[in-house]
Amino acid sequence: MPNRIEHRPDPSPQDVRRWRRYLANERAEGETYRQLAKKRTGEEREILLGLAEAEKRHEQHWIDKLGPLAEKTVRPDFNTRLFGLFAKRFGSVFALALMQNFEARTPYAEDPDATDQMEADERVHEEVVRSLATRSRARMSGTFRAAVFGANDGLVSNLALVLGVGATGVSSGVILATGISGLLAGALSMAAGEYVSVSSQRELLNASTPNPDTSEKLPALDVNANELALVYRARGMGEDEAKARAEETLRLAQRNTQPVPVDHHGGQPADHEELGTPMGAATSSFMFFAVGALIPVLPWIFGLEGMTAVIVSAAIVGIALLLTGGIVGVLSGATPWKRALRQLIIGYGAAAITYLLGLAFGGVVSG
Known part of the structure; x- marks a missing residue:
C-alpha cells in the first residue's frame, strides 16, 4: 500500500502541536482500552488488550516523527479525556459506544503525516469496538x-x-x-x-427454537430413508445442501456418543437475552x-x-x-x-x- 507521508525535515510549529496532540490521544486511547479490559474477563478482555497494544504502534509513529520534541507532553483533546473518564467510572457499553463513535471519526483519513496503514487500523478498530458494543447492547437492550x-x-x-x-x-x-x-x-x-x-415475544421465539430432544434420536434413523433433510429444507436450505447436511449430521451422530444438534445455526439454545426478562x-x-x-x-x-x-x-x-x-x-x-x-x-x-x-x-x- 502506498505511503502518503511527505517527509519534511523541518516541521512547522503547527505540525509539532498537531503531532503532540495525536501522540497524547494515542496514549490516552490505549489507557482507555486497558481500563475497559480491567472490567472484562476472557475473550473480551484479550480483545481490548489487543486494541491497547495496537495503539502503541500509532504512538511510536508520532514519537519517531517528533524525535526529541516528543519529550514535551500535552493533554489529550476533550473527547479522548471524556472517553477515559467513562471507562474508569462506568465502563460497559457507554465507553464502548463512545469509542466506536470516536474511531469512526479518525483524523488520519485526511492528515498527510499519517500513513494509510494507520487509517486502515482505525477503521478496523471501529469494527472491533462496534462488535464489542453490540454484545453489551444485546445484554442490556431489553431492560434498557x-x-x-x-x-x-x-x-x-x-x-x-x-x-x-x-x-x-x-x-x-x-x-x-x-x-x-x-x-x-x-x-x-x-x-x-x-x-x-x-x-409474548419470548414465548413466540421459544416456540420457534428446535427441540433439543430430537438430537438424541438421530442414531436410530434409517440412513437410507429419513426426513432429516426436510428439517433443513424447512429452515431455508436448498435441496442438495439440505441432503448433504443431513448425511453429515447422521454420520456424526453414529460416531459420537454426544447428541449432535440438528440446528444448522449451531444448535445452541436461544436464551433471547436481548429481550430481557418480563419482570425486569x-x-x-x-x-x-x-x-x-x-x-x-x-x-x-x-x-x-x-x-x-x-x-x-x-x-x-x-x-x-x-x-x-x-x-x-x-x-x-x-x-x-x-x-x-x-x-x-x-x-x-x-x-x-x-x-x-x-x-x-x-x-x-x-x-
Missing part, C-alpha cells in the same frame, strides 16, 4: 429499551396531560391531582404492557415512567401556579428530554446531540398540541 421508553413516555405524556388540563383554567390542585393520577395510571399500564410484550422489563418501565412522569408535576408540588408553573415544567422536562435523547445517541453509536434534539422536538410538539387543545376546550366551556 423499557427504561428509555418508560422515561420518555412519562415525560411527554404527563407534561402534555398537565399542560392540557391546566390550559382549561382549572385550579392548581386539580392539575396536581391529574398529574399524580397520570403518573400512577401510566406507570402501571406501561409495566403491564412491557410484561405481556416481553413474555416491567419493573424498569414502571420505575422510569414514574420518575419521568413526576418531573412535569414538580412545579405544582412545590406550590407554583399559573404560567410560571407551566414554563418551569416545560423547561425541566426539556432538559430531561435532551438528557434521555443524548444517552440513546451515545449508546447507539450515533451523534448524541441529534438524538437529543429529536427527543426534544417530539416531546415539545406533543405537549404544545395538547396545550392548544386545552385552551380551545377551556374557551368552549367558559363560553
Whole structure:
C-alpha cells in the first residue's frame, strides 16, 4: 500500500502541536482500552488488550516523527479525556459506544503525516469496538429499551396531560391531582404492557427454537430413508445442501456418543437475552415512567401556579428530554446531540398540541 507521508525535515510549529496532540490521544486511547479490559474477563478482555497494544504502534509513529520534541507532553483533546473518564467510572457499553463513535471519526483519513496503514487500523478498530458494543447492547437492550421508553413516555405524556388540563383554567390542585393520577395510571399500564410484550415475544421465539430432544434420536434413523433433510429444507436450505447436511449430521451422530444438534445455526439454545426478562422489563418501565412522569408535576408540588408553573415544567422536562435523547445517541453509536434534539422536538410538539387543545376546550366551556 502506498505511503502518503511527505517527509519534511523541518516541521512547522503547527505540525509539532498537531503531532503532540495525536501522540497524547494515542496514549490516552490505549489507557482507555486497558481500563475497559480491567472490567472484562476472557475473550473480551484479550480483545481490548489487543486494541491497547495496537495503539502503541500509532504512538511510536508520532514519537519517531517528533524525535526529541516528543519529550514535551500535552493533554489529550476533550473527547479522548471524556472517553477515559467513562471507562474508569462506568465502563460497559457507554465507553464502548463512545469509542466506536470516536474511531469512526479518525483524523488520519485526511492528515498527510499519517500513513494509510494507520487509517486502515482505525477503521478496523471501529469494527472491533462496534462488535464489542453490540454484545453489551444485546445484554442490556431489553431492560434498557423499557427504561428509555418508560422515561420518555412519562415525560411527554404527563407534561402534555398537565399542560392540557391546566390550559382549561382549572385550579392548581386539580392539575396536581391529574398529574399524580397520570403518573400512577401510566406507570402501571406501561409495566403491564412491557410484561405481556416481553413474555409474548419470548414465548413466540421459544416456540420457534428446535427441540433439543430430537438430537438424541438421530442414531436410530434409517440412513437410507429419513426426513432429516426436510428439517433443513424447512429452515431455508436448498435441496442438495439440505441432503448433504443431513448425511453429515447422521454420520456424526453414529460416531459420537454426544447428541449432535440438528440446528444448522449451531444448535445452541436461544436464551433471547436481548429481550430481557418480563419482570425486569416491567419493573424498569414502571420505575422510569414514574420518575419521568413526576418531573412535569414538580412545579405544582412545590406550590407554583399559573404560567410560571407551566414554563418551569416545560423547561425541566426539556432538559430531561435532551438528557434521555443524548444517552440513546451515545449508546447507539450515533451523534448524541441529534438524538437529543429529536427527543426534544417530539416531546415539545406533543405537549404544545395538547396545550392548544386545552385552551380551545377551556374557551368552549367558559363560553
